[in-house]
Amino acid sequence: MILITDASEEDLDQIYKIERSSFDNPYPYSLLKAYLILANKLYLIAKDNQTVVGYIIGIIQYGYRGHIVSIAVDKSYRKKGIGSKLLSSLEERFKSFGVKYSYLEVDVRNKSAISFYYRNGYIIAYLRKNYYGMGKHAFIMLKNLYYKFLD
Numbered sequence: 846m847i848l849i850t851d852a853s854e855e856d857l858d859q860i861y862k863i864e865r866s867s868f869d870n871p872y873p874y875s876l877l878k879a880y881l882i883l884a885n886k887l888y889l890i891a892k893d894n895q896t897v898v899g900y901i902i903g904i905i906q907y908g909y910r911g912h913i914v915s916i917a918v919d920k921s922y923r924k925k926g927i928g929s930k931l932l933s934s935l936e937e938r939f940k941s942f943g944v945k946y947s948y949l950e951v952d953v954r955n956k957s958a959i960s961f962y963y964r965n966g967y968i969i970a971y972l973r974k975n976y977y978g979m980g981k982h983a984f985i986m987l988k989n990l991y992y993k994f995l996d
């Protein structure tokens with residue numbers, strides 16, 4: 846069974862392993878460690894027994910918007926709903942802190958991630974050119990977390 850819990854220092858080696866196998870330009874270990882403090886309560890892992898199989902990091906900006914800093918799931922555990930579980934758990938944390946919307950940058954070439962976010966309720970808001978370097982563009986995707994119904 847997959848459990849979602851807060852990340853801690855002892856999970857870092859496994860998180861870093863997933864990070865390196867998931868990204869061409871992985872975050873350094875030191876940054877993943879720093880986020881344990883910077884993203885307190887917004888740094889979650891998915892665990893299969895004692896094995897870390899995925900992680901997500903968020904931060905809150907200006908008190909009302911949630912930024913998804915990073916998400917990755919171990920290759921052999923993908924397409925089982927774990928990424929969606931991590932994302933919705935982070936969104937619930939965001940909401941509990943009063944966040945109104947959540948957003949992220951995604952490489953325009955990362956079709957599987959774009960489709961993943963779209964299925965999870967994110968829309969492409971705009972293009973940020975050269976975000977990852979010259980000629981490497983990002984889409985900004987966002988999702989409203991705050992619904993207010995008028996009577």
Ligand SMILES: CC(C)(COP(=O)(O)OP(=O)(O)OC[C@H]1O[C@@H](n2cnc3c(N)ncnc32)[C@H](O)[C@@H]1OP(=O)(O)O)[C@@H](O)C(=O)NCCC(=O)NCCS
Nearest residue numbers: 867916917918923924925926927928929951958960961964
């Ligand atoms: C993006 C990422 C985190 C998604 O994680 P995941 O655990 O595979 O996500 P999910 O399983 O919730 O959803 C992925 C797909 O599997 C499908 N899926 C989910 N459960 C499934 C199941 N039981 N059987 C078959 N397919 C399933 C979903 O429908 C979804 O389809 P879609 O991508 O066509 O929308 C993962 O692909 C990853 O780590 N990528 C590399 C890092 C990366 O690019 N991160 C994003 C940077 S912005």
